[in-house]
Amino acid sequence: MAEVEKTIEIAVLRYRPEKDTKPVSQTFEVPFTDDMSVLQGVQYIKDYLDGSLSFRWSCRMAICGSCGMMLNGEPKLACSTFLREYYPGTLQIEALKHFPIEKDLVIDASDFIDKLGSITPYIVPAEPRSVEQGEYLQTPAQKAQYDQFSACINCMLCYAACPQYGLSTNFTGPGILALLHRYNADSRDGARETRMEIVNSEEGVWGCTLVGYCSEVCPKEVDPAKAVNLNKVNSTMDYFLRFFASGKGAGK
Amino acid sequence: MVYLLSIKRFGYNQQKSSLTYPLETVTTDLVIIGGGGAGLRAAIAAAESDRSLPITLLSKVYPMRSHTVAAEGGAAAVTQEHDSLDYHFDDTVAGGDWLCEQGVVEYFVNHAHRELVQMEHWGCPWSRRENGRVNVRSFGGMKIDRTWFAADKTGFHMLHTLFQTSIRYPSIHRLDEHFCCDLVVEDDRVQGAVTIEIASGQFVFIQARAAIIATGGAGRVFRQNTNGGIVTGDGMALAYRHGVPLRDMEFMQFHPTCMPSTGLLFTEACRGEGGFLLNKDGYRYLQDYGLGPAEPSPRNKAMELGPRDRLSQAFWHEYQKGNTIEGLHGAYVQLDLRHIGKKKLLERLPQIYEMAVDYQNVDPAESPIPVLPAVHYTMGGIEAGRKTASRLPGLYSVGECSSIGIHGANRLGSNSLTELCVFGKVAGEEAAAFAKSAPLGAAGTLRKLAKEIQQRTESIVSNNGGTERTADLRSEMLKSMEEGCGIYRTGDGMQVTCDKLAELRDRYKRVKVEDTGSAWNTERLLVLELGYQLEVAEAVVHSAIKRKESRGSHQRLDGFEERDDENFLKHSLAFYNGDDAPRIDYSDVSITKSKPDVRAYGAAGEKAEQKNERSDNG
Numbered sequence: 001m002a003e004v005e006k007t008i009e010i011a012v013l014r015y016r017p018e019k020d021t022k023p024v025s026q027t028f029e030v031p032f033t034d035d036m037s038v039l040q041g042v043q044y045i046k047d048y049l050d051g052s053l054s055f056r057w058s059c060r061m062a063i064c065g066s067c068g069m070m071l072n073g074e075p076k077l078a079c080s081t082f083l084r085e086y087y088p089g090t091l092q093i094e095a096l097k098h099f100p101i102e103k104d105l106v107i108d109a110s111d112f113i114d115k116l117g118s119i120t121p122y123i124v125p126a127e128p129r130s131v132e133q134g135e136y137l138q139t140p141a142q143k144a145q146y147d148q149f150s151a152c153i154n155c156m157l158c159y160a161a162c163p164q165y166g167l168s169t170n171f172t173g174p175g176i177l178a179l180l181h182r183y184n185a186d187s188r189d190g191a192r193e194t195r196m197e198i199v200n201s202e203e204g205v206w207g208c209t210l211v212g213y214c215s216e217v218c219p220k221e222v223d224p225a226k227a228v229n230l231n232k233v234n235s236t237m238d239y240f241l242r243f244f245a246s247g248k249g250a251g252k
Numbered sequence: 253m254v255y256l257l258s259i260k261r262f263g264y265n266q267q268k269s270s271l272t273y274p275l276e277t278v279t280t281d282l283v284i285i286g287g288g289g290a291g292l293r294a295a296i297a298a299a300e301s302d303r304s305l306p307i308t309l310l311s312k313v314y315p316m317r318s319h320t321v322a323a324e325g326g327a328a329a330v331t332q333e334h335d336s337l338d339y340h341f342d343d344t345v346a347g348g349d350w351l352c353e354q355g356v357v358e359y360f361v362n363h364a365h366r367e368l369v370q371m372e373h374w375g376c377p378w379s380r381r382e383n384g385r386v387n388v389r390s391f392g393g394m395k396i397d398r399t400w401f402a403a404d405k406t407g408f409h410m411l412h413t414l415f416q417t418s419i420r421y422p423s424i425h426r427l428d429e430h431f432c433c434d435l436v437v438e439d440d441r442v443q444g445a446v447t448i449e450i451a452s453g454q455f456v457f458i459q460a461r462a463a464i465i466a467t468g469g470a471g472r473v474f475r476q477n478t479n480g481g482i483v484t485g486d487g488m489a490l491a492y493r494h495g496v497p498l499r500d501m502e503f504m505q506f507h508p509t510c511m512p513s514t515g516l517l518f519t520e521a522c523r524g525e526g527g528f529l530l531n532k533d534g535y536r537y538l539q540d541y542g543l544g545p546a547e548p549s550p551r552n553k554a555m556e557l558g559p560r561d562r563l564s565q566a567f568w569h570e571y572q573k574g575n576t577i578e579g580l581h582g583a584y585v586q587l588d589l590r591h592i593g594k595k596k597l598l599e600r601l602p603q604i605y606e607m608a609v610d611y612q613n614v615d616p617a618e619s620p621i622p623v624l625p626a627v628h629y630t631m632g633g634i635e636a637g638r639k640t641a642s643r644l645p646g647l648y649s650v651g652e653c654s655s656i657g658i659h660g661a662n663r664l665g666s667n668s669l670t671e672l673c674v675f676g677k678v679a680g681e682e683a684a685a686f687a688k689s690a691p692l693g694a695a696g697t698l699r700k701l702a703k704e705i706q707q708r709t710e711s712i713v714s715n716n717g718g719t720e721r722t723a724d725l726r727s728e729m730l731k732s733m734e735e736g737c738g739i740y741r742t743g744d745g746m747q748v749t750c751d752k753l754a755e756l757r758d759r760y761k762r763v764k765v766e767d768t769g770s771a772w773n774t775e776r777l778l779v780l781e782l783g784y785q786l787e788v789a790e791a792v793v794h795s796a797i798k799r800k801e802s803r804g805s806h807q808r809l810d811g812f813e814e815r816d817d818e819n820f821l822k823h824s825l826a827f828y829n830g831d832d833a834p835r836i837d838y839s840d841v842s843i844t845k846s847k848p849d850v851r852a853y854g855a856a857g858e859k860a861e862q863k864n865e866r867s868d869n870g
């Protein structure tokens with residue numbers, strides 16, 4: 001059964017730093033079949049229409065987090081979105097919103113990477129244990145406390161969706177706050193206090209204005225908005241606890 | 253709409269679009285090329301062995317994008333009371349059709365559990381039992397359940413755990429999105445590497461006293477494969493060009509259950525959880541290939557849980573018999589998960605569920621998934637001893653790029669993630685020790701060599717007058733490898749592929765590059781990768797054509813259908829030979845406690861095991 005090949009129009013926002021003073025749109029006609037992803041579409045452009053088009057990709061299976069792009073204005077993974085969804089219309093592709101463009105569809109991810117490094121993104125053991133003593137016990141219920149938040153593939157779609165991050169990149173942002181919560185909620189970890197300083201700061205959860213679009217666009221159901229909300233509760237509790245603690249201290 | 257434009261990373265070359273920038277230099281003690289599971293584990297081990305040792309970790313993608321991320325099923329280590337290190341050893345050596353380095357396998361099985369516990373301490377979210385202990389699942393070719401897993405995203409979780417843990421160590425200096433184009437070898441030892449900073453196009457010379465290559469496999473020399481775009485065999489080609497042989501390259505693993513067209517993987521855990529393989533008549537055909545009897549739930553080392561090479565070969569036979577189904581992207585069979593039920597599928601195999609629905613429009617709870625075999629894993633690689641050292645002083649290798657000897661002629665699933673941990677640690681410690689004892693080379697001489705590498709690389713990628721399109725050369729290579737060097741091979745078929753690759757290597761000299769910019773010029777990187785791929789592909793097919801026997805994943809149909817221990821219980825070694833085809837040589841296999849025997853699975857396998865145990869006792 002031979003499938004009829006159709007052709008879709010793809011308009012890509014190009015920016016070549018050595019050539020363009022501002023981004024310009026370029027349109028390509030791309031033949032496709034129903035099982036072809038948007039990533040395969042841009043690969044076709046690079047292989048056969050314009051070798052200078054740049055974009056990031058690797059796994060092709062929505063797990064490496066490389067291929068986030070704006071597809072008709074929505075942040076999506078190109079490898080798990082299909083050309084057929086846009087046919088017969090035009091598909092407009094742009095680099096992820098809110099990030100500086102390095103070239104074409106490649107954004108500068110260094111802000112995200114720096115933030116990731118700044119939140120103590122590893123276990124600081126609550127109680128020491130040597131490898132010879134075997135694994136820490138963690139029941140499925142304990143694991144469920146952080147499971148969802150450990151599924152983040154660092155694709156940054158939620159940053160492209162977040163209006164707060166668009167206003168100020170000081171905001172720690174959804175994905176990283178979810179990761180922070182992942183460690184805080186892990187029964188093996190003992191560094192919650194250090195991380196709560198970030199949570200409580202202006203750049204932390206209080207930067208969020210509850211739009212919730214981050215969770216909608218997340219391809220891995222991490223639900224960063226939930227992580228932020230849980231931490232608003234935690235942050236409030238923290239505040240009161242500290243308030244009471246100091247109050248008690250003063251009364252003595 | 254206002255767009256933010258990044259200038260900060262390439263402020264120094266805003267105006268220029270020519271290639272000749274000055275060469276930057278970074279001085280370090282240990283350079284690690286590759287930030288996947290293997291490279292990260294090595295970096296952490298090196299940092300832990302000496303906190304003051306400067307380490308540079310470079311990767312052509314951000315480390316958490318490395319292809320370790322795609323591993324689904326799990327990592328093996330003897331865990332249960334009724335299991336034993338000997339069992340794991342025997343499974344691995346027999347699975348590898350006796351081409352394993354047995355001393356190395358022994359070290360591996362002994363250290364596997366410890367290293368997975370270490371991963372647990374670092375936060376890896378292993379799936380648990382109700383009592384809080386780590387859970388294990390069954391895996392193909394493993395006698396006892398011993399595969400640790402984190403749902404069906406084991407590699408993803410291991411990679412992120414290692415990446416995030418590596419941030420704890422300030423002595424690990426990362427160069428993310430740096431593409432390595434060569435090693436600097438002087439005075440008969442490795443003294444650094446030359447990379448391109450992808451964002452800017454800037455060449456950087458990293459002077460070092462020792463180097464670890466951890467660049468992953470080479471699955472992308474074949475058309476249908478489960479590998480990510482970055483898995484192009486770069487590090488193998490780098491070592492090879494400097495005289496280190498590539499060992500056992502003819503052994504490429506085909507995974508029996510992949511998605512037609514894209515080759516994306518449906519993990520073996522689908523079968524571990526009870527999935528069936530059906531032909532066009534809905535018949536569990538594996539029982540016709542010495543893997544039966546067909547029982548309602550697959551038993552370890554039988555039927556659907558037989559080893560990968562046997563399962564992929566059975567597919568080929570079913571195709572010959574006309575028992576497969578014709579699809580848009582070729583013949584396929586069916587992976588049936590319906591009887592597992594939606595609830596358990598969503599809990600145990602969520603990613604698989606999602607992939608089938610998104611990519612194939614198939615709900616695995618309702619209908620079987622179309623699957624076919626695709627290239628999955630490179631058993632061979634850079635020749636390395638038990639301590640990961642190569643024959644070139646100062647050069648170490650680990651992970652899929654390396655041939656340390658635990659996979660032999662066929663890898664058992666879930667042994668390689670463990671390998672990254674066990675030997676990543678060894679590589680980090682060994683290379684760190686070497687770096688500390690090696691003198692710092694003469695900077696001037698080394699820089700001159702690095703400059704030459706820069707010029708050589710520039711001349712390949714700035715061939716404006718070129719006529720050959722990269723994509724054409726690449727697709728001809730992929731097609732030829734698939735046709736001539738697939739699941740079953742013949743001398744004639746392989747010869748055609750050898751000739752084709754020679755032709756492609758020649759045409760490669762006239763490859764055309766359209767993009768003349770420097771920032772994010774990924775076209776150039778694709779050209780350099782193609783150069784690596786062509787050379788690695790040559791090593792594969794020339795090693796294969798000379799191996800006149802059938803063993804593990806290397807199966808011939810032209811009069812060499814049997815294993816031939818007399819002549820070929822040997823590792824093949826492919827040596828780089830300039831523009832000519834590689835020179836093939838051989839080395840001995842270390843056999844310590846398991847003499848080559850018949851590889852038997854299913855009921856026959858059990859009978860053989862009982863017999864062996866009786867004779868062991870008697």
Ligand SMILES: Cc1cc2nc3c(=O)[nH]c(=O)nc-3n(C[C@H](O)[C@H](O)[C@H](O)COP(=O)(O)OP(=O)(O)OC[C@H]3O[C@@H](n4cnc5c(N)ncnc54)[C@H](O)[C@@H]3O)c2cc1C
Nearest residue numbers: 286287288289290312320325326432468651652666668669
């Ligand atoms: C789909 C899939 C599923 C799998 N499932 C399992 C499983 O369940 N269990 C199991 O044990 N094994 C599994 N495997 C195999 C296993 O995942 C891999 O063998 C292993 O992860 C390889 O790790 P690595 O660190 O060697 O390489 P990779 O993770 O591929 O990392 C390679 C690194 O090298 C870098 N690099 C490469 N070239 C260059 C260059 N020129 N310059 C700079 N940097 C470079 C890359 O950027 C990357 O950081 C699976 C493999 C696949 C493809």
Ligand code: SF4
Nearest residue numbers: 152155156158175218
């Ligand atoms: S939270 Fe979701 S959208 Fe945000 S980076 Fe992580 S995976 Fe991507």
Ligand code: FES
Nearest residue numbers: 060064065067079
């Ligand atoms: S290519 Fe990896 S997420 Fe799309």
